[in-house]
Amino acid sequence: xxxxYLTRKRLNELxxxxxxxxxxxxxxIAKRLEDAKALGDLSENADYIVAKQDKIRLEQRISEIKMLxxxxxxxxxxxxxxxxxxxxxxxxxxxxxxNKLIFTLVGSGEANPEKGLISxxxxxxxxxxxxxxxxxxxxxxxxxxxxYKIISIS
Numbered sequence: 001x002x003x004x005y006l007t008r009k010r011l012n013e014l015x016x017x018x019x020x021x022x023x024x025x026x027x028x029i030a031k032r033l034e035d036a037k038a039l040g041d042l043s044e045n046a047d048y049i050v051a052k053q054d055k056i057r058l059e060q061r062i063s064e065i066k067m068l069x070x071x072x073x074x075x076x077x078x079x080x081x082x083x084x085x086x087x088x089x090x091x092x093x094x095x096x097x098x099n100k101l102i103f104t105l106v107g108s109g110e111a112n113p114e115k116g117l118i119s120x121x122x123x124x125x126x127x128x129x130x131x132x133x134x135x136x137x138x139x140x141x142x143x144x145x146x147x148y149k150i151i152s153i154s
Contacts, residue, residue, distance in 0.1 A: 003073040005086055005107025005120070011072050018065045021058060029055045068109065075106060081153045084128045086120050091151040095136070100151070105129070124148075 006014070029051055036048035075087040084090055089104045103118045105128065111119035118125045127137040133153055139146050 002071070004068055004071045004109055005075050006068070006072045006110060007075050007106065010110050011069065011074065014065050014068055014072075018062065018069065021062050021065070025058055029058060082132055084131050084150070084153055086129075088128075089154045090128055091153075092148040093151050095147045095149055101148075 032051040033048065033055065036042070036045055036051055039045055039047070042048050078085050078087050081088070084105065086105050086107070089102065092101045092103070093099070094101065103113075103116050103124070105120050105125050106117045108119040108121050111117055111122065120126060120129060123139050123141070124137075127139050128150070131137055131150055133150050136147055136149050139148065
């Protein structure tokens with residue numbers, strides 16, 4: 001499995017979620033399974049069937065989080081602000097309408113454009129990587145081509 005880029009904050013959130021799922025949620029499902037078994041015939045026991053399905057989903061999520069934590073590479077704020085790299089915050093100007101945008105480049109697991117976090121694997125993120133202040137990047141969207149100018153990198 002390849003590295004998964006995460007901020008320290010996101011890694012801590014995942015660790016907290018994992019702890020919660022392994023303690024609180026596992027205990028709740030174990031109790032539900034126990035209560036459902038006490039009702040008798042398991043073959044037609046809807047509570048038991050649903051609890052088993054919930055347990056499977058829970059264990060899948062626990063496995064997923066463990067994999068994310070195991071393969072996490074922490075994003076550090078770049079020391080060199082001359083070129084865009086993961087962790088950089090970039091101020092852009094859209095050339096066709098002069099809109100200004102500010103984004104931080106993150107790994108795909110943390111991307112949230114509404115919060116100003118774009119993935120290095122997105123069309124804009126990958127176009128920005130390695131570029132310098134003042135350079136222009138072209139991004140093709142399904143509807144059109146957009147050209148941005150890099151105003152600043154921090």
